Amino acid sequence: MxxxxxxxxxxxxxxxxxxLFRGPFSGLMSPGIGSAGLLSxxxxxxxxxxxxxxxxxxxxxxxxxxxxxxxxCRWPAGESxxxxxxxxxxxxxxxxxxxxxxxxxxxxxxxxxxxxSTPIPARxxxxxxxxxxxxxxxxxxxxxxxxxxxxxxxxxxxxxxxxTDAAAYLIPDEFSLGGLxxxxxxxxxxxxxxxxxxxxxxxxxxxxxxVTAAAGEKLLxxxxxxxxxxxxxxxxxxxxxxxxxxxxLFLGSLVGSIVFLPVSFRSRRPVPFGVFLAVGAVITELWxxxxxxxxRTDLLGF
Ligand SMILES: [Zn+2]
Numbered sequence: 001m002x003x004x005x006x007x008x009x010x011x012x013x014x015x016x017x018x019x020l021f022r023g024p025f026s027g028l029m030s031p032g033i034g035s036a037g038l039l040s041x042x043x044x045x046x047x048x049x050x051x052x053x054x055x056x057x058x059x060x061x062x063x064x065x066x067x068x069x070x071x072x073c074r075w076p077a078g079e080s081x082x083x084x085x086x087x088x089x090x091x092x093x094x095x096x097x098x099x100x101x102x103x104x105x106x107x108x109x110x111x112x113x114x115x116x117s118t119p120i121p122a123r124x125x126x127x128x129x130x131x132x133x134x135x136x137x138x139x140x141x142x143x144x145x146x147x148x149x150x151x152x153x154x155x156x157x158x159x160x161x162x163x164t165d166a167a168a169y170l171i172p173d174e175f176s177l178g179g180l181x182x183x184x185x186x187x188x189x190x191x192x193x194x195x196x197x198x199x200x201x202x203x204x205x206x207x208x209x210x211v212t213a214a215a216g217e218k219l220l221x222x223x224x225x226x227x228x229x230x231x232x233x234x235x236x237x238x239x240x241x242x243x244x245x246x247x248x249l250f251l252g253s254l255v256g257s258i259v260f261l262p263v264s265f266r267s268r269r270p271v272p273f274g275v276f277l278a279v280g281a282v283i284t285e286l287w288x289x290x291x292x293x294x295x296r297t298d299l300l301g302f
Contacts, residue, residue, distance in 0.1 A: 057136050057139045058132045058133075058135065061133070061134060061135030062128045063102055064152075065127050065129070066100070068127055068156060068160050069128065070086065071160055072167075076164050076168050088113040088116060089118065090116045091113065091116035093114075102128040103125045103129055127159070134152065135152050138155065146189040150186045150239070151285055153186070157182075158278040161232060161274045165272040169272055170228065171231070176228060176235050180234050183198060183202070184199065187199075193240075198238045198239070201238055201241040202238040204237055204242045205235070205236055205249075206234035208233060208246070225273065226273075229273050233248070236277065236281045240281065243288075247288050247291065248284045251284060252273070252276040252278075255276050256275075256276030260276065
């Protein structure tokens with residue numbers, strides 16, 4: 001982990017230099033990012049720099065995904081992610097490093113514990129793969145730089161929330177409040193949003209759902225919305241600013257109504273709103289600016 005960080009971080013910091021990505025991937029990267037072969041001396045010679053960098057980011061993402069697996073298992077149960085070490089839930093045997101390589105170990109072990117053959121759920125490699133794809137996808141969208149780090153952390157947190165909310169209707173404070181702190185901290189990074197915008201977004205996000213929850217409770221005479229959703233939208237606001245919080249809430253409610261209300265109506269399952277708020281936040285992060293521009297010029301006409 002540390003060795004990958006030591007490669008990635010200097011590149012991220014200097015990612016605004018021009019021309020890091022020449023070669024077959026240059027068309028995929030945002031213009032103006034990168035400089036002559038910063039990575040080429042580090043990684044396999046002869047491999048185009050874009051592909052090598054994507055590989056590094058994919059491995060880094062898979063390792064983040066491996067840690068995310070620990071978080072989504074332990075935080076909802078109120079357990080520490082540091083201690084005890086990862087162990088088999090069947091026989092309690094600690095998992096050695098070679099059985100803990102993201103995706104690869106699960107495939108080599110054919111999805112079973114080495115000591116007791118208890119099945120290891122396919123969710124583990126799936127989350128690792130998903131996180132690797134998120135980070136590589138974001139790199140192709142943003143190139144290397146602070147924006148990739150910020151969006152990567154944001155999307156990883158959103159994935160964690162979507163998993164715990166879908167599985168147990170729970171949004172651990174470590175994701176929402178921990179993410180809120182990270183979002184405010186990352187607002188100090190160059191090229192992103194201002195700290196003022198992050199704070200306003202967090203306050204507005206919290207207030208929007210707090211008021212909605214209070215009004216809903218008055219109308220329905222029962223709790224209408226979990227406190228986890230409220231803290232989550234505060235976190236989303238810290239990453240996306242006030243307009244981003246509003247758009248995420250709107251899109252999340254829209255997608256949630258279309259997808260889940262018919263299901264909820266039949267099975268009487270409550271809506272895991274955090275899942276849809278996460279979807280809304282992802283759309284906003286990637287295409288929010290364009291959506292708002294389209295709304296302003298094409299629909300409102302100014
Ligand atoms: Zn076992």
